[in-house]
Amino acid sequence: MKFKEKFVKKYEKLTNFEEYKNSVENNFARKSVKINTLNYSVNSVRKSLEKDGWILKKIPWCNNGFFIEHETGRRDIGNSDQHKKGMIFSMGAPSMIPAQYFKYGVRSKFLDMCAAPGGKTLNIACLMGGKGYLKANEPNGFRRNILKINMERCGVEKIKFDAQKGEDYLCSEKFDGILLDVPCTGSGLIKGKTAKTKKLLKEWNPKVVEKYARLQKKILRRAYSCLKKKGRIVYVTCSLEPEEDENLIESFLKDHTDCKLIKPARLNGYKIKSGLKNYIKIWPQYYDTNGLFIAVIEKN
DSSP: OOOOHHHHHHHHHHSOHHHHHHHHHHOOOOOEEEEOTTTSOHHHHHHHHHHTTEEEEEOTTOTTEEEEEETTOOOOGGGSHHHHTTSEEEOOGGGGSGGGGSOOOTTOEEEETTOTTOHHHHHHHHHHTTOSEEEEEOOOHHHHHHHHHHHHHTTOOSOEEEOOOGGGOOOSSOEEEEEEEOOOOOGGGOOSSOHHHHHHHHHOOHHHHHHHHHHHHHHHHHHHHTEEEEEEEEEEESOOOTTTTHHHHHHHHHHOTTEEEEOOOOBTTBOOOOSSSSSEEEOHHHHTSOOEEEEEEEEO
16 A cells, blocks of 8 residues: 555644554455434344344444444445345444434424435434435436435435535525535545555545635535524535645634534444544544544534
C-alpha cells in the first residue's frame, strides 16, 4: 500500500499514523448489517441469519445493527436470502449513527438530500415508524434507480423521490430534519488492500479536497434554506479531511449565526470514540470500520 508523502505528513498531524497505517493495511472494514425494523423484528431476523451460519455481534450504538461474519468465512451478505427479502441492509456500522440525531414526531418532515444507495434513508424510515413525511433526493439517474430498488426491497412505501442537484436544490417546503451525506473525496474508505483503496490513495490530492469542499459548502447552504426553525441538519462525509469536515462546518456557522452546533450525545448509553470533541469523527483504527465524520447543526 503506497501513501503519498503529502498524505503522510498531513495525516501524521491528524491522528496516530502508525495505528492508522496498521489498521488500513492489515484489515478490511468489518461487515455489518442493519435490520429493517419497519417490517421485521430484530429477534426473528437474527434467528434467521444465525440458522444460516451467520455470526452476529451487536453494534453498541445501534439497537438493530450488527457486525456480521460467517462461520465459513464468506463475506457476501448481499447474496443472502435475508438481504434479498429486505430483512436487512448491508452498510457500514458508523453509517447507522447519523439518523439517530434527528428529533422524531408524528408530523415530522425529513429530506435525505444525497440519498443513494439508501441505507441512511432506511434508517430514517425505521425511526419514523411509518409516520411523518420522507423525501429522498438523488440527481444521478443510475444511483436513483438503485435507491428506488432498495426502498422497494425493504418495503419503504411512505416516501417521495426527487432528482435535483444538491448544490442547486430548490424546495417548495421546509423540513424538520435534513440528512446531508455529501459527495466527498472518500478518504475514510481507505481500508484493506482493495482496488478501491488503491484508487483512493492514487487519486488523493489537496486540490481535489478543495474542489469537493467548495461543492459541499454549496450543498450545505441549500440545505440550510430548506430547514425549518428548530430543525436539524446532520452533515456526513466518508472523508477524514478537515477541509471537508470540521473546518467547513466552523466556516458555515460563522456565516450563519442563527445556527448552532449540537454536541452528539451518547447512543444507547454508549460514548462513541471520536477524534474531535464536538463532532463524531471515527478513524478506521477505532472500530476496524471505514472512517466517517458527522456534525449536527440546529437552526435557532
